[in-house]
Amino acid sequence: MTSQIDFVDxxxxxxxxxxxxxxxxxxxxxxxxxxxxEFFTLLGPSGCGKTTLLRIIxxxxxxxxxxxxxxxxxxxxxxxxxxxxxxxxxxxxxFPHLNTYENVAFGLKAxxxxxxxxxxxxxxxxxxxxxxxxxxxxxxxxxxxxxxxVALARALVNEPQILxxxxxxxxxxxxxxxxxxxxxxxxxxxxGTTFIMVTHDQEEAMMISDxxxxxxxxxxxxxxxxxxxxxxxxxQFVAEFLGATNILxxxxxxxxVMTGLGDFMMQHPPDWVKGSLTIRPEHIEVERPDAFGAxxxxxxxxxxxxxxxxxxxxxxxxxxxxxxxxxxxxxxQVKVRTYTHDHIDRGEYVNLYFPPSHLVALNDKPI
Amino acid sequence: MASKKSDRISWRGDVTKPLRLRxxxxxxxxxxxxxxxxxxxxxxxxxxxxxxxTRGQYGDVIxxxxxxxxxxxxxxxFFGWSADNFYVLFRSLWMAAITTIICVAxxxxxxxxxxxxPPRTRVFWxxxxxxxxWTNVVVRTYAWLLVLGPNLPPARLAAFFGLIPEGAALxxxxxxxxxxxxxxFLPFMALPLYASVERLNWDxxxxxxxxxxxxxxxxxxxxLPQTKPGLAVGIIVTFVPAMAMFVVTxxxxxxxxxxxxxxxxxxxxxxxxxxxxxxxxxxxxxMTLISMAIFRRRSGLRNLS
Amino acid sequence: xxxxxxxxxLVAILSLALLYIPSIAVAIFSVNNxxxxxxxxxxxxxxxxLLLQNEYIHQATINSLILAVVSTIASTILxxxxxxxxxxxxxxxxxxxxxxxxxxxPIVVPDIIMAVSLTLAFSFLRVITPIFxxxxxxxxxxxVTFQISxxxxxxxxxxxxLNQExxxxxxxxxxxxxxxxxxxxxxxxxxxxxxxAMLAFTLSLDDFIISFFTHGPDSVTLPIFIYASIKxxxxxxxxxxxxxxxxxxxxxxxxxxxxxxxx
Numbered sequence: 001m002t003s004q005i006d007f008v009d010x011x012x013x014x015x016x017x018x019x020x021x022x023x024x025x026x027x028x029x030x031x032x033x034x035x036x037x038e039f040f041t042l043l044g045p046s047g048c049g050k051t052t053l054l055r056i057i058x059x060x061x062x063x064x065x066x067x068x069x070x071x072x073x074x075x076x077x078x079x080x081x082x083x084x085x086x087x088x089x090x091x092x093x094x095f096p097h098l099n100t101y102e103n104v105a106f107g108l109k110a111x112x113x114x115x116x117x118x119x120x121x122x123x124x125x126x127x128x129x130x131x132x133x134x135x136x137x138x139x140x141x142x143x144x145x146x147x148x149x150v151a152l153a154r155a156l157v158n159e160p161q162i163l164x165x166x167x168x169x170x171x172x173x174x175x176x177x178x179x180x181x182x183x184x185x186x187x188x189x190x191x192g193t194t195f196i197m198v199t200h201d202q203e204e205a206m207m208i209s210d211x212x213x214x215x216x217x218x219x220x221x222x223x224x225x226x227x228x229x230x231x232x233x234x235x236q237f238v239a240e241f242l243g244a245t246n247i248l249x250x251x252x253x254x255x256x257v258m259t260g261l262g263d264f265m266m267q268h269p270p271d272w273v274k275g276s277l278t279i280r281p282e283h284i285e286v287e288r289p290d291a292f293g294a295x296x297x298x299x300x301x302x303x304x305x306x307x308x309x310x311x312x313x314x315x316x317x318x319x320x321x322x323x324x325x326x327x328x329x330x331x332x333q334v335k336v337r338t339y340t341h342d343h344i345d346r347g348e349y350v351n352l353y354f355p356p357s358h359l360v361a362l363n364d365k366p367i
Numbered sequence: 368m369a370s371k372k373s374d375r376i377s378w379r380g381d382v383t384k385p386l387r388l389r390x391x392x393x394x395x396x397x398x399x400x401x402x403x404x405x406x407x408x409x410x411x412x413x414x415x416x417x418x419x420x421t422r423g424q425y426g427d428v429i430x431x432x433x434x435x436x437x438x439x440x441x442x443x444x445f446f447g448w449s450a451d452n453f454y455v456l457f458r459s460l461w462m463a464a465i466t467t468i469i470c471v472a473x474x475x476x477x478x479x480x481x482x483x484x485p486p487r488t489r490v491f492w493x494x495x496x497x498x499x500x501w502t503n504v505v506v507r508t509y510a511w512l513l514v515l516g517p518n519l520p521p522a523r524l525a526a527f528f529g530l531i532p533e534g535a536a537l538x539x540x541x542x543x544x545x546x547x548x549x550x551x552f553l554p555f556m557a558l559p560l561y562a563s564v565e566r567l568n569w570d571x572x573x574x575x576x577x578x579x580x581x582x583x584x585x586x587x588x589x590x591l592p593q594t595k596p597g598l599a600v601g602i603i604v605t606f607v608p609a610m611a612m613f614v615v616t617x618x619x620x621x622x623x624x625x626x627x628x629x630x631x632x633x634x635x636x637x638x639x640x641x642x643x644x645x646x647x648x649x650x651x652x653x654m655t656l657i658s659m660a661i662f663r664r665r666s667g668l669r670n671l672s
Numbered sequence: 673x674x675x676x677x678x679x680x681x682l683v684a685i686l687s688l689a690l691l692y693i694p695s696i697a698v699a700i701f702s703v704n705n706x707x708x709x710x711x712x713x714x715x716x717x718x719x720x721x722l723l724l725q726n727e728y729i730h731q732a733t734i735n736s737l738i739l740a741v742v743s744t745i746a747s748t749i750l751x752x753x754x755x756x757x758x759x760x761x762x763x764x765x766x767x768x769x770x771x772x773x774x775x776x777x778p779i780v781v782p783d784i785i786m787a788v789s790l791t792l793a794f795s796f797l798r799v800i801t802p803i804f805x806x807x808x809x810x811x812x813x814x815x816v817t818f819q820i821s822x823x824x825x826x827x828x829x830x831x832x833x834l835n836q837e838x839x840x841x842x843x844x845x846x847x848x849x850x851x852x853x854x855x856x857x858x859x860x861x862x863x864x865x866x867x868x869a870m871l872a873f874t875l876s877l878d879d880f881i882i883s884f885f886t887h888g889p890d891s892v893t894l895p896i897f898i899y900a901s902i903k904x905x906x907x908x909x910x911x912x913x914x915x916x917x918x919x920x921x922x923x924x925x926x927x928x929x930x931x932x933x934x935x
Binding site: 378379380381385388389391392393394395396398399400402403404405406407408409410411413414417473474476477479480481490494495496497498499501502503504505506507509510511512513514518546549550553554557607608610611613614618628631632635641644645648651652655659 | 677679680681683684686687688690691692693694695697698701711750751753754756757758760761762763771774775777778780781782783784785786788789790791792793796813814816817820821824836839840841842843844849874877878880881884885894895898899902906910911914917918921922924925926929
């Protein structure tokens with residue numbers, strides 16, 4: 001019995017894809033929708049299966065079960081050479097015996113484009129990626145950044161439906177990375193091609209993508225726009241992978257939630273009775289010790305880290321007076337990031353305000 | 368969702384039926400493999416059977432199986448047991464061993480000297496070592512007949528010291544054979560050794576010189592361990608062929624200096640005793656395999672190529 | 673290291689002398705105006721002239737060259753095919769090991785045993801078809817047999833340095849099987865194939881033992897001719913021939929060195 005397949009007119013659909021390498025399940029029933037024309041990122045730690053998924057989309061690997069649809073057509077049985085999908089490999093995989101022009105022209109020549117067509121297209125894309133003067137150079141004469149642009153040109157010149165990028169930034173210097181990220185974004189918007197990128201760098205994924213999918217252990221944990229995934233993570237892994245965060249174990253009593261830090265009101269209370277909450281360090285507000293009201297916790301500053309743009313604090317909350325001995329929660333330390341203070345002494349006491357709208361209940365079950 | 372288990376696999380970026388892949392692979396490997404099996408592997412194995420056959424009256428092979436040849440190998444012949452064959456086997460091993468040792472002793476200074484030359488000169492020296500490596504062994508060996516000939520300086524010198532009679536040549540004889548062997552195999556030893564010497568860590572060497580009092584210790588504790596790979600390869604490509612050598616001993620050694628290679632050659636030409644020749648070949652094979660096993664274990668090398 | 677060590681240098685130079693004195697002697701005697709004996713009687717190029725007129729030597733040279741060229745072509749094709757087939761297709765482990773052993777036998781086993789096996793093989797095959805009577809053909813077949821392994825070795829090591837990702841990139845870029853082979857695989861292995869061919873060529877020219885066992889009465893090669901002359905009685909033409917062979921080797925080595933720099 002097939003599950004719901006919406007035959008979207010344009011876009012990539014991955015349905016129930018699993019892949020095992022020997023005894024290990026590298027991908028475990030993965031489902032994905034990528035809309036035509038968006039920048040989509042697969043984000044996750046090494047070994048989570050994201051590269052394997054990319055290769056299955058490219059046609060370089062066959063899934064054990066499941067199908068891949070492109071624009072409504074089942075492309076699963078098609079080999080890579082028959083798919084309108086091109087890849088930029090992590091190591092660029094440029095042909096060492098061909099110069100830049102010939103590398104870029106490869107896909108067109110393989111499809112027997114005429115000489116003039118090849119020249120015109122290659123010229124256009126070399127221009128687009130500022131590779132004009134490097135036409136006659138060979139890969140061993142190119143820098144890392146140049147090689148990447150050749151790899152991009154070589155893929156894009158074929159005007160594929162989808163461009164796949166395997167950790168494109170990992171081989172570049174840090175200062176080059178920011179430039180390349182911006183360039184990639186601009187390129188994608190200009191061309192309107194669907195880009196699917198694989199990375200383990202969450203900052204990069206958030207800055208550049210329209211949608212991202214967080215993966216771990218062969219499963220997709222959450223899909224959504226960066227803002228949603230960041231502010232409303234559905235489970236602990238996603239919450240912690242996307243940035244520093246506070247995790248609080250909690251027990252719900254009606255509308256209120258009991259945590260190791262105290263009683264909290266939440267704007268969106270959870271369904272469960274026992275579970276975890278999360279709140280980002282930058283959402284907790286620092287107030288003077290005499291402030292009072294709901295959702296407030298008194299704490300002592302243990303560590304401070306001033307990074308110019310913000311002040312990061314590590315605080316030890318005041319122990320609660322009547323803690324239920326059966327209460328499964330230990331308070332632990334709280335991470336707070338504040339932009340409004342630039343100095344707080346260690347050992348000082350402050351009040352922390354946990355805005356109800358920013359407390360997020362976690363499911364700890366993947367979608 | 369149930370999905371049909373497809374009969375295709377992905378291999379090196381292509382999706383294809385495994386059978387098609389196998390057929391392609393077979394198409395590529397079968398012709399050469401058939402050639403090799405037919406002309407080499409099977410005949411080698413047949414040597415075992417041949418070694419147990421008998422020689423007919425006119426030099427043909429009678430496929431009557433007996434252990435005679437093996438008994439003859441270890442010395443039992445028509446006239447009872449003699450140690451002649453043992454001498455031949457032993458001489459082959461001994462000669463190969465001495466040649467190898469001398470080559471090692473010469474190769475180390477040679478390679479050290481070359482590696483300490485400036486790059487330009489180094490290439491020149493390497494070419495000088497490579498040229499004899501590629502020169503025909505027959506040519507190189509018979510040339511010694513000239514150098515060691517009667518009334519030439521070396522022979523005159525030996526006669527002066529009473530080592531040989533006046534007007535005689537320095538061949539045939541042990542000295543000539545050893546000269547021939549060492550000069551043949553020195554490049555075989557020097558080139559692999561050079562590859563290791565080139566990679567020596569000179570700082571470690573300096574430290575060792577400071578640490579150890581005697582030169583010998585510096586050699587055994589610092590140089591030897593680091594050059595082991597090259598040395599091992601050099602020893603194997605010297606010792607094994609030297610054992611089986613027959614050209615040098617044939618030209619420079621004369622009748623008294625037979626090695627197992629000469630014996631084998633004899634069986635297949637004058638003596639026309641193929642079964643015995645096969646038995647000798649097997650013995651040589653065994654010697655080869657044993658020496659290689661020993662050296663591989665000693666040097667910890669797992670892959671010769 | 674800038675310490676000059678005279679002892680090391682001395683041994684090195686003596687070693688080189690050991691390697692070259694014989695060759696130099698041959699060269700000297702090739703221009704010695706004396707037919708027998710080893711006394712110096714003046715410079716002459718007569719022996720070279722005689723050499724060029726010697727029918728037997730012509731034949732032997734032609735045989736050596738034909739042998740080398742034909743066997744190199746055959747073994748390069750077979751050896752490259754074997755290397756590609758081995759490296760590029762999935763084989764079960766035991767089969768792989770069988771392949772490896774078969775290929776390594778000629779490299780590891782002494783020449784004389786190979787020669788004996790070939791003699792055996794030919795004597796069996798002769799019963800089936802007369803092609804295997806000792807002749808130039810058996811010479812060629814014998815040479816190809818040991819050359820294949822060396823070519824396979826060299827090409828395989830070249831293949832090992834090639835990346836699977838390069839193939840995948842070509843596939844991703846719409847390359848068909850043939851296109852991939854012609855435009856990616858072949859160009860990338862060509863240096864290895866050429867190196868293997870050169871190795872096979874030189875091994876064939878230089879070979880004595882295997883040729884000795886597999887040649888026919890009218891398919892003598894140069895090394896065999898020289899060996900026979902040693903038994904019959906050396907003439908200065910042989911010295912001239914040897915000197916020319918030495919010079920040829922020198923030229924080959926220098927060319928090979930220049931070529932290897934380019935890659």
